[in-house]
Structure formats: C-alpha cells, structure tokens
Amino acid sequence: MSLLSSKVNPDFKPKLFASIKNYSKEKFMTDLMAGVIVGIVALPLAIAFGIASGVSPEKGLITAIIGGFIVSFLGGSSVQIGGPTGAFIVIVYGIIQQFGLEGLAIATVLAGIMLIGMGLMRLGTVIKFIPYPIVVGFTSGIALTIFTTQIKDLFGLTMGNVPADFISKWIEYGKAIGTIHYSSLIVSILSILIIVYSPRFIKKIPGSLVAIVVMTVAVYLLKEFAGLTGIETIGDRFQINPSLPKPTTIPIALESINLLLPAAFTIAMLGAIESLLSATVADGVTNDRHNSNTELIAQGAANLVTPIFGGIPVTGAIARTMTNINNGGRTPIAGIVHAVVLLLILLFLGPLTKHIPMACLAGVLVIVSYNMSEWRTFKSLLKNPKSDVIVLLVTFFLTVIFDLTIAIEIGILLAMVLLVKRISETSHISVIKDELDMQTDAEKTADNDKLILPKNVEVYEIDGPFFFGIANKFEESMRQANIKKPKIRIIRMRKVPFMDSTGLHNLETMYRISRKENVQLVLSGVTEKVRGVLEKSGFADKIGRENICNDINLALERVKQIA
Secondary structure, eight states, rough: OHHHHHHHOOOOHHHHHHHGGGGGGGHHHHHHHHHHHHHHHHHHHHHHHHHHSOOOOHHHHIIIIIIHHHHHHOOSSSOOOOOOGGGGHHHHHHHHHHHHHHHHHHHHHHHHHHHHHHHHHOOHHTTTOHHHHHHHHHHHHHHHHHHHHHHHHTTTTOOOOOOOOOHHHHHHHHTTTOOOOHHHHHHHHHHHHHHHHHGGTTTSHHHHHHHHHHHHHHHHHHHHHHHOOOBHHHHOOOOOOOOOOOOOOOOHHHHHHHHHHHHHHHHHHHHHHHHHHHHHHHHHHOOOOOOOOHHHHHHHHHHHHGGGTTTTOOOEOOHHHHHHOOOOOOOSSHHHHHHHHHHHHHHHHHGGGGGGGGGHHHHHHHHHHHHHHOOHHHHTTTTHHHHHHHHHHHHHHHHHOOOHHHHHHHHHOOOHHHHHHHHHHOOEEEEOOOEEETOOOOOOOTTTTTEEOHHHHEEEEEEBBGGGHHHHHHHHHHHHTTSOOSSSSEEEEEOOOOOOHHHHHHHHHHHHHHHHTTTTEEEESHHHHHHHHHHHHHHHHHOOOHGGGHHHHHHHHHHHHHH
C-alpha cells in the first residue's frame, strides 16, 4: 500500500502553506502593497482580454478573481499571478465562434483535467523542454493575430461580423477602409501614446490604467458637453453585471469530449508552457525555486473551477507576476490580495466600466500585442541553424493563418523529426578490419597505441545512440562489410548511451544472420543502461553473457578463447 501511494504521490506542496509558517507583519504589508498594485494593473488587462476573447468584460474580471485566487492558494510558485492572458485570446475566440460559450466551458474544464493529470504524472519538468523556436513562433503569431483582431475598434470601422480567419479579416478591413471614424482613431492613438510615455512621469500606476481613466473621462465629457457621437463604449456593446455569478453545471457528454478534445489540448499545453515559463522567469529574479508539478495542478484546478462561474482559461501571467515581484511581493498572499482587490472593484466600481471607449481598449491590446511579439528575439532566431528557422517559421505561419491547435501539434512534431535527423547525422557507424588506433582511446592500456585485430575479425564501432534514427545506417554498414565474411564480429558500443527497440531489433537481426553464416558475435564496451535493455529483452542469454564484454581488451581476449 505504501509503495502504491509513493508512486501516485504528486509531490503536491503549495507554496502558501510553507510561506505562512514564518509569516510576519512586515511581510504582510509588502504583500498587501504589491497585491493592491497588481490588482490595479490587472484591471484593464482583464477587461481587455475578456472582450477580445469574445465574452463580456466582467467575465475577464471573474477569471482574474477566481483563477488568480486558486493559482495563488494552491500554486507551486511564491509569486505567480494567474488570470486571463493575451495568449489565449485567439484560441478562446475561435472556440466561441465554433462551439459557443458552452463549448468553451467544456474545453476549459477538459484542459483543467489534463493539467491536473500532467502534474500528477510529474510532467512539469518535461513541459520545459518544448523547443524555444516553437514558443517564440506561436507567441509572435498570437501577437500578430491579436493586433489583427483590434483593427475594427482601433479605426472605428463600420462593418458587420468580423471573419474568424486571418486573411478574410484583412480582406474585410480593406473593404471597410472608407468607414474610418476619425474620433475613434484619435482616441486609440492618444491611448497608445499615454501607455508608452506616462511611465516616465507616473511610476507606480500602469500606463494602461492611466490611459483608460484619462480617455474614459475625456470621451464622457465630450459626449455630455460637446455632443461628440460615434465613439463606441463597453456599455454600447455589453451589459455589465457587477456581481459574482452563481455556479452553473457544465454538461459534458462523450460527443462533446470528442469534438472539443483538440481545443482542450491546446488550452492545456499553452497554459502549462506559459505558466511554467512565467514561474521560471520569476525564479531567476527572486532566487526561489518553484514546484512545477504543484503549479500544473493549481493551474488545472483554476481551469476546472473558473468555467463554472462563466470564466475563460487561466494561466500564469508573466507581466503581472513581474509587477508583483518589482513591488515587493514575495509570498502567495500578494496574489490573493490582487484577487480581492479585483473583486471589490467588480462589486463597487463595475458599472463605471461601461463608459470605457472600445478604441481605448484597442490601444491597450495593440501595446500588449507589441510586447508579446518578441520581434527582436524572432529576428535573432532567424540567424540560427536552418532546422530551428524552419520550426520557427512553420509554427508562426500556422498560428497566424490556421490556428494554435494545428501550430502547436505540427510545430512539436516537426521539432522532433528535425531533432532525430540532427542526432542521426551526428551518429556514426564505422567498420574496422585491420587495426584499432588507441592513442586517444579511453580503453587504452599502457602499451597499446594500436590494437592489431586477428585475422577474420572485424569491429563495428557505433558512435551515438543506437535507435531508429540510425537503423538504416547500421543495416547499410552490414551490407557493405559483408562482401567478405569474417569469422567473428565485435560490436563496439562504448559510445552508445541508450538503445531503443529498433536498435535491439537490428542487433537481433545481425545475430540471426551471423548464426546462419557461422559468424560469432561479441559485444564490447556495453554500458549499464544498454546492458539492462539486453538482459530484460532476453538477448543477453541468446548471445551468451560471456560474449558481452566491458571493454575492447576483454572482447579481444574472448576472441582468442573462441578461436
């Protein structure tokens, strides 16, 4: 029973419970201040991300409140701030367009289950090995897509429903170019300028909040006293409900699961990558160490609960997490305070959000998309090896033209194929028939600069992992070497770190062929890991354990015994 429990134990250790053991008033005051500031920073972003994702603004706030609380309460990082992020805008908008709000809720719940499963199976460290060109490719692709979704509100265009796909959007924008509303465009431009330049004069308050307050007041006064018309606000498009909604049941049927599983997988993978990337960046600043599996479980729990209250997908937010750190937040209490601040704003100031101009929110999201674009990193990666460039560009264009689900799946598959190709190219198989040069050989003894091979003995030297990627090389070497058959073959495996089933199959094939030809097989330099594979498969007993030698010198001694 104890053995079973140790296997399924996910090492679930929320940072909150460790943090409060030695908690003090001084720590609380710094966490309180950081939490209040992060809550203020999160306000415009939660509203903007909610609207851009295709839901009402309070849904974005609800996501930040409930999701942010759960991530801080259960998370494996001391400073992680959870909530809606720009990375999810594209996928959430696409799911709503295709399956509606109910489909989004089901996909988010399924993603939550997947994330919890990843944490329970201790896959937190594995997620970090997603190739960097894939991360940059789909992040830059998302940034361009977010920018594209904001063109209508940015220019105040008069047009019907905006198409979902990238190319069709720009075609429709081109048709509607004559309907630009210049007052809305001025609001957008001024909002962008305020966000960019206000931090030079106002250090503590985020530029996005300054822009929203200034432009909302300005547009309201111009409407009331100057008769300004045509600038659309949140209230013109949405009805704000300033309260926490009641929990609802989410009907999950087998048919829905089959239909929404790809979208759920994308949400889970994107959430895992973004949250663990955020936690890793935070570790570098705070000199702390997050628990990646606990963090995945917390992210899963947040995505499991938030849809019940009408929220959208949750993940760790790098910008808000860094804001938390820079303002003194060092424990999950700061994240909990941030959620409480947003809750108070929703309950008491929620109705005021209806006056916020849509053009101003478009300006906020343009800045978000610019910061997400990582164009400098993208440009530098284009100078990397050709395989990395291919993965980067394929992921980027698939994200932009098709969707994130396809981009992540094909990007990861392509990266794996190119990795196998690269490993195969660096792996070598050589056939030696006369003598071995031992001058730089780790198995060299005091007086053997060269080892003369006995007559009718040949050595197959495998340099690199013996797996499916080099199977063809091995078979080709066998065919070329078998013009004149030896009496003994030595397979030198000192540089083989691991062997898969294809490599084992090749070895067994060579053994069968050798037996038919009355050729003896001897293995040399077999590592413990490879020896374990040979013993477990039964091949060690077939070939004879005495024919598996630790080094080439012992292998040649065995050859003398056989001869």
